[in-house]
Amino acid sequence: MSSEQTPTPEATGPRPRRLTYAALLAALEGLALVVGGVWMLVLGLTGEPDDRQQAVTGGITLVVLALLPLLAARGLLGRRSWSRGPAVITQLMALPVAYNLLQADSMAIPAGIALAVVAVAALVLLVNPETTRALGIRGPGNPGNVEK
Numbered sequence: 842m843s844s845e846q847t848p849t850p851e852a853t854g855p856r857p858r859r860l861t862y863a864a865l866l867a868a869l870e871g872l873a874l875v876v877g878g879v880w881m882l883v884l885g886l887t888g889e890p891d892d893r894q895q896a897v898t899g900g901i902t903l904v905v906l907a908l909l910p911l912l913a914a915r916g917l918l919g920r921r922s923w924s925r926g927p928a929v930i931t932q933l934m935a936l937p938v939a940y941n942l943l944q945a946d947s948m949a950i951p952a953g954i955a956l957a958v959v960a961v962a963a964l965v966l967l968v969n970p971e972t973t974r975a976l977g978i979r980g981p982g983n984p985g986n987v988e989k
Contacts, residue, residue: 860918860976861918863917864914864928868914870960870963871914875903875911877903878900878903878904881899882897885897913928920977925967925973925976925978932961932963933964935957
């Protein structure tokens with residue numbers, strides 16, 4: 842039986858709030874990507890973009906990229922240990938995007954601030970020891986149940 846099927850002792854209690862908050866932040870990012878992708882797609886199909894093909898491709902790409910944080914959020918809520926990896930990757934990918942938004946001289950600066958705050962908060966929640974225990978992740982030097 843795999844560890845996915847057998848609940849760990851930590852997984853039998855209530856889900857820690859930090860884990861729930863991390864899942865909500867990942868889901869929020871995923872939903873934002875879906876909204877942005879659909880918006881680009883609609884503008885590309887109905888509006889007058891500079892390059893229609895680029896707008897449609899960008900919209901589809903954002904919607905597909907939204908799957909990573911949405912699946913990670915679902916896994917975090919279900920206490921699946923595999924879900925922390927995609928959630929951390931999503932946050933690490935969001936930080937350079939936030940930096941680029943902060944470099945703009947436009948209305949993108951508040952979006953960059955919001956994205957940076959969400960990404961850093963989610964990273965802090967994801968690497969928290971309480972979250973790690975709730976997901977049943979063992980760190981280096983902590984092999985868990987080792988037969989002697």
